[in-house]
Amino acid sequence: MIKAGIIGSTGYAGGELARLLLQRDDVKIKWYGSKSYVDQKYASIYQNMFEIVSDSCMDDNIEALAEKVDVIFTATPQGFLASALNDRILSQTKVIDLSADFRIQDVSIYEKWYQIQHKSPQYIKEAVYGLPEINREKIKNARLIANPGCYPTCSELSIYPLVKEGLIDPDTIIIDAKSGTSGAGRGAKVDNLYCEVNENIKAYGVGVHRHTPEIEEQLSYGAGKPVTISFTPHLVPMNRGILITAYASLTSKVSYEEVKAVYDKYYDKEFFVRVLEKDVTPQTKWVEGSNFVDVNFKIDPRTNRIVMMGAMDNLVKGAAGQAVQNMNLLFGLEENKGLKLIPMFP
Ligand SMILES: NC(=O)C1=CN([C@@H]2O[C@H](COP(=O)(O)OP(=O)(O)OC[C@H]3O[C@@H](n4cnc5c(N)ncnc54)[C@H](OP(=O)(O)O)[C@@H]3O)[C@@H](O)[C@H]2O)C=CC1
Numbered sequence: 001m002i003k004a005g006i007i008g009s010t011g012y013a014g015g016e017l018a019r020l021l022l023q024r025d026d027v028k029i030k031w032y033g034s035k036s037y038v039d040q041k042y043a044s045i046y047q048n049m050f051e052i053v054s055d056s057c058m059d060d061n062i063e064a065l066a067e068k069v070d071v072i073f074t075a076t077p078q079g080f081l082a083s084a085l086n087d088r089i090l091s092q093t094k095v096i097d098l099s100a101d102f103r104i105q106d107v108s109i110y111e112k113w114y115q116i117q118h119k120s121p122q123y124i125k126e127a128v129y130g131l132p133e134i135n136r137e138k139i140k141n142a143r144l145i146a147n148p149g150c151y152p153t154c155s156e157l158s159i160y161p162l163v164k165e166g167l168i169d170p171d172t173i174i175i176d177a178k179s180g181t182s183g184a185g186r187g188a189k190v191d192n193l194y195c196e197v198n199e200n201i202k203a204y205g206v207g208v209h210r211h212t213p214e215i216e217e218q219l220s221y222g223a224g225k226p227v228t229i230s231f232t233p234h235l236v237p238m239n240r241g242i243l244i245t246a247y248a249s250l251t252s253k254v255s256y257e258e259v260k261a262v263y264d265k266y267y268d269k270e271f272f273v274r275v276l277e278k279d280v281t282p283q284t285k286w287v288e289g290s291n292f293v294d295v296n297f298k299i300d301p302r303t304n305r306i307v308m309m310g311a312m313d314n315l316v317k318g319a320a321g322q323a324v325q326n327m328n329l330l331f332g333l334e335e336n337k338g339l340k341l342i343p344m345f346p
């Protein structure tokens, strides 16, 4: 039995983690961590857990938690884990961090884009970027996993094979991204009120969104050189879902079949990445509630550019599902255990 603890269990990502882990007969959640709801029944915060979870919330004391469990998930704001991590914790338990604290290798880039001082840069090098489709072998032996961001997961999986194989010029990449409001968390914010979001769509974080350097860094590993991209996210009136539409210049004339062969080379054996049939565009509805990422592409012969598309559920493959996928790898389990969720429709 894997003993697990969730710090930030009352947030959207933490709640989704609980939902996924509670279905497992080989995992026991020992600690529903919270900052604001200590001693309150977890099922009073998430009523979908009524008569399912009888536990009350514990605090966010990660040191005490590390003594009790085999794996800790931190679904907490940026900076929490970096302020709390130490050698003792890492020697006692595995840590899977859903925040961005250990995703970016260059601490000065993290501090510039996140506008906070990094409190434990000594662990950045050790952390493994938890995108299994790219980093599977490294993840298996890690102590600290930096679970990727939601927009980065969808963007990187949609674009990486073409960068790695040199089919596109990475410095021409433009990513237009859209997210449902659960991406912004459960905390009350005026921008996420019903009247602000309903029947509305807007760009935000234009030119300054913190996921830009994360995507750039990962694509740089594929390109073998630094990459600069344009990335613009939009907030859309949906609960869940991310859709990315990315554009780049092709480096030569290629056919549909040649590009498809590249995607197949990377994803034929990947359970969670579905390369759709020709001309079928990815849609958030077709992946909702699942750990799938649907990807596809279209070549525009007039401009010799390619349009790359991806859709996934921000709370599953973009957060909790990917964290469970990483946990499975860390504990030598079948990677898709507990994650063969069929997308909900309608
Ligand atoms: N939502 C999403 O789609 C995704 C989120 N993530 C990441 O996951 C993390 C959580 O996001 P999300 O669930 O959306 O956010 P929420 O705002 O919904 O939840 C935040 C959680 O963190 C806890 N918390 C807040 N402040 C502190 C603190 N100072 N110390 C300890 N715990 C604290 C809250 O506890 P309480 O309310 O009990 O006080 C709550 O449980 C973030 O780092 C986010 O970037 C990653 C990918 C996708």
Ligand SMILES: CC(=O)N[C@@H](CCC(=O)OP(=O)(O)O)C(=O)O
Binding pocket: 098, 099, 100, 148, 149, 150, 151, 179, 180, 181, 182, 183, 184, 185, 233, 235
């Ligand atoms: C809609 C919305 O606000 N989305 C969040 C990103 C989601 C998230 O929590 O960020 P990580 O994936 O890095 O953890 C944002 O733009 O900041």
